[in-house]
Amino acid sequence: MAEFLTKSRARNIFYGGSIFFVVIFVGMTVHSHKYVVEVSTAGMPLSDAVIRGKHVWEENSCINCHSLHGEGAYFAPELGNVMTRWGVQDYPEDAFETLKGWIESQPSGIEGRRQMPRYELTDEDIRGLAEFLRWADQTDTQGWPPNDAG
Amino acid sequence: MKYQSQKVAYWYFLAAMALFGIQVLGGLLAGWIYVSPNFLSEILPFNVIRMIHTNALIVWLLLGFFGAAYFLVPEESEREVWSPKLAYLQLIILVVGTLGAVGSYLVGIHGGREFLEQPLWVKFGILVAALIFLLNISMTVLAGKKTAITNVLLMGMWLLSLLWIFAFINPDNLSLDKMYWWFVVHLWVEATWELVMAAILAFLLLKLTGVDREVVEKWLYVIVATALFSGILGTGHHFYWIGLPGYWQWIGSIFSTFEVIPFFLMMSFAFVMVWKGRRNHPNKAALLWSLGSSTVAFFGAGVWGFLHTLHGVNFYSHGTQITAAHGHLAFYGAYVALNLAIFTYAMPMLRERAPYNQVLNMASFWLMTGGMAFMTFVLTFAGTIQTHMQRVVGDYYMEVQESLSIFYLMRFGAGAAVVIGALLFIYSLLVVRQTEVIAPGPANPVPGE
Numbered sequence: 277m278a279e280f281l282t283k284s285r286a287r288n289i290f291y292g293g294s295i296f297f298v299v300i301f302v303g304m305t306v307h308s309h310k311y312v313v314e315v316s317t318a319g320m321p322l323s324d325a326v327i328r329g330k331h332v333w334e335e336n337s338c339i340n341c342h343s344l345h346g347e348g349a350y351f352a353p354e355l356g357n358v359m360t361r362w363g364v365q366d367y368p369e370d371a372f373e374t375l376k377g378w379i380e381s382q383p384s385g386i387e388g389r390r391q392m393p394r395y396e397l398t399d400e401d402i403r404g405l406a407e408f409l410r411w412a413d414q415t416d417t418q419g420w421p422p423n424d425a426g
Numbered sequence: 427m428k429y430q431s432q433k434v435a436y437w438y439f440l441a442a443m444a445l446f447g448i449q450v451l452g453g454l455l456a457g458w459i460y461v462s463p464n465f466l467s468e469i470l471p472f473n474v475i476r477m478i479h480t481n482a483l484i485v486w487l488l489l490g491f492f493g494a495a496y497f498l499v500p501e502e503s504e505r506e507v508w509s510p511k512l513a514y515l516q517l518i519i520l521v522v523g524t525l526g527a528v529g530s531y532l533v534g535i536h537g538g539r540e541f542l543e544q545p546l547w548v549k550f551g552i553l554v555a556a557l558i559f560l561l562n563i564s565m566t567v568l569a570g571k572k573t574a575i576t577n578v579l580l581m582g583m584w585l586l587s588l589l590w591i592f593a594f595i596n597p598d599n600l601s602l603d604k605m606y607w608w609f610v611v612h613l614w615v616e617a618t619w620e621l622v623m624a625a626i627l628a629f630l631l632l633k634l635t636g637v638d639r640e641v642v643e644k645w646l647y648v649i650v651a652t653a654l655f656s657g658i659l660g661t662g663h664h665f666y667w668i669g670l671p672g673y674w675q676w677i678g679s680i681f682s683t684f685e686v687i688p689f690f691l692m693m694s695f696a697f698v699m700v701w702k703g704r705r706n707h708p709n710k711a712a713l714l715w716s717l718g719s720s721t722v723a724f725f726g727a728g729v730w731g732f733l734h735t736l737h738g739v740n741f742y743s744h745g746t747q748i749t750a751a752h753g754h755l756a757f758y759g760a761y762v763a764l765n766l767a768i769f770t771y772a773m774p775m776l777r778e779r780a781p782y783n784q785v786l787n788m789a790s791f792w793l794m795t796g797g798m799a800f801m802t803f804v805l806t807f808a809g810t811i812q813t814h815m816q817r818v819v820g821d822y823y824m825e826v827q828e829s830l831s832i833f834y835l836m837r838f839g840a841g842a843a844v845v846i847g848a849l850l851f852i853y854s855l856l857v858v859r860q861t862e863v864i865a866p867g868p869a870n871p872v873p874g875e
């Protein structure tokens with residue numbers, strides 16, 4: 277390394293530059309936070325049912341088999357667009373019925389097929405989950421996923 | 427071992443290695459379920475096993491970092507650890523928390539944010555342990571000699587602990603939840619942990635090669651500067667498709683591409699130091715792990731990271747087996763292998779004897795590294811096919827997965843090699859045999875003619 281780059285210069289560049297990038301990052305985070313609330317997720321209210329659904333989603337750790345907006349595990353299908361895939365995104369009642377039917381038919385028990393466990397959920401829980409997944413589905417995700425397969 | 431209190435590192439390393447064993451066995455089990463999906467499905471579902479696999483990984487890597495700090499800070503600061511008692515208390519909190527978390531998962535109590543599933547009390551335990559650590563190490567450094575290595579190590583540890591705050595922040599809005607989640611996950615492995623990695627690597631190379639400290643420390647600052655300059659805005663490569671503004675596609679693509687630089691520099695640094703160094707250190711296995719770690723990190727994080735980081739590529743590959751391939755090789759090279767390097771270097775000293783079982787240890791390096799490389803290759807093939815069939819053609823997920831079973835079978839085989847390697851590694855550090863498996867040559871061979 278060239279002689280003008282002494283150890284103390286390298287150190288000062290490290291500290292100064294890092295602070296610079298942290299400041300920019302924080303600024304962009306603030307803007308992104310506003311954008312999420314006001315634009316990309318504003319298409320549907322963040323209702324109590326949606327929030328309840330998110331808690332049910334978390335308590336059962338669905339994320340460690342499924343992905344949601346492409347994040348999570350890769351063992352089971354993407355669920356960020358599942359309501360579109362099922363054709364029920366615009367029909368809350370159908371969304372609830374379809375999801376209830378799905379959950380109560382698991383595990384399939386089919387030999388050689390990946391199994392989803394049976395979850396004992398109340399109707400309110402399932403309704404919450406359906407609303408949560410509809411809410412996720414209406415988020416503006418810049419056109420992702422490329423198609424309905426997820 | 428120059429300072430008595432370095433001994434605490436021994437217990438940290440033991441706990442870390444035990445969890446390492448659990449981690450890879452959990453991985454192997456998860457890999458088996460991919461091959462034979464009905465296995466255990468009613469008793470121990472995949473998601474629980476996966477949580478144990480990933481959480482054990484993160485906790486043992488952190489235990490290794492803590493232990494490494496307790497080992498190297500006294501040597502650097504030239505004084506005893508401020509309070510060995512607190513260091514043991516910290517370890518007890520972490521072990522109890524870990525056992526508590528695993529127990530909770532097995533009975534179905536957990537959160538639902540990937541990697542951060544620990545029950546709240548365990549999260550607090552980790553926070554308290556981190557605070558004890560920061561106090562303890564900061565007091566040691568403040569009272570003693572300050573070097574670039576302790577500077578960078580401390581900064582990494584402070585910042586990563588600070589970021590842990592975001593483990594407690596879980597907005598109801600899913601997109602916000604995801605954004606802040608990455609503040610822990612990405613800013614750990616692609617920013618603050620890199621500082622810790624670079625500092626430990628610098629310490630190892632200083633000791634193993636005997637190169638001038640001034641040179642080592644200048645490299646260190648340059649490496650960590652490139653890490654943070656790229657890694658902070660590089661977070662944007664996770665903000666493409668989760669409901670955040672479109673400008674992240676450019677910011678994320680550009681800055682995360684620069685993230686390759688620190689990994690390239692760490693690899694170059696390691697080889698240049700060995701080339702320049704005159705010291706013929708007896709611990710060859712530690713040198714192998716140090717070089718191996720920086721090299722595999724460059725491939726796993728640098729090459730495999732770049733593979734899918736541009737937003738045009740990531741649009742198709744996001745959340746496929748390609749991600750899993752990269753995650754494995756990156757974690758293995760950068761953090762697993764580095765931890766095993768410092769264990770290999772420090773354990774003989776902590777047990778106050780000359781380096782032992784080096785041949786077995788080096789064999790375990792090749793078993794594990796070969797296994798992880800093979801696993802990465804097969805998952806990359808699987809991911810490429812998956813991306814094409816599912817994301818381009820539009821075939822349904824479950825059908826695509828069925829056509830990938832041959833790759834999952836090979837992944838299981840690779841995983842078995844990793845498990846054998848890991849057990850061999852643990853054996854080689856814990857059980858001291860009287861002689862090496864292969865007798866070493868003379869210390870100073872006659873130069874060839």
Ligand code: HEM
Nearest residue numbers: 349350351450453454456457749750753757758762841844
């Ligand atoms: C015995 C060897 C191993 C096997 C068979 C194995 C298998 C697996 C499996 C099946 C998953 C779940 C993938 C999914 O979500 O569908 C996984 C996840 C993961 N494993 Fe391993 N693993 C092994 C070793 C390791 C090692 C040594 C590391 C660390 C270097 C590691 C780090 C991870 C990480 C970080 C994830 C989460 C990946 C992500 O979300 O992208 N594993 N592993």
Ligand code: HEM
Nearest residue numbers: 615663682685727731732734735744745749753756757760
């Ligand atoms: C040692 C450093 C690194 C580690 C341990 C690491 C680990 C991981 C893991 C575990 C994931 C999956 C997260 C999830 O569960 O969703 C991931 C995702 C990702 N990583 Fe890394 N990584 C490292 C460095 C890098 C670098 C340097 C780059 C870019 C050059 C990169 C690019 C990416 C991208 C683009 C994704 C998202 C993949 C997707 O869209 O599914 N990583 N990384």
Ligand SMILES: [Fe+2]
Nearest residue numbers: 612616661664
């Ligand atoms: Fe990242």
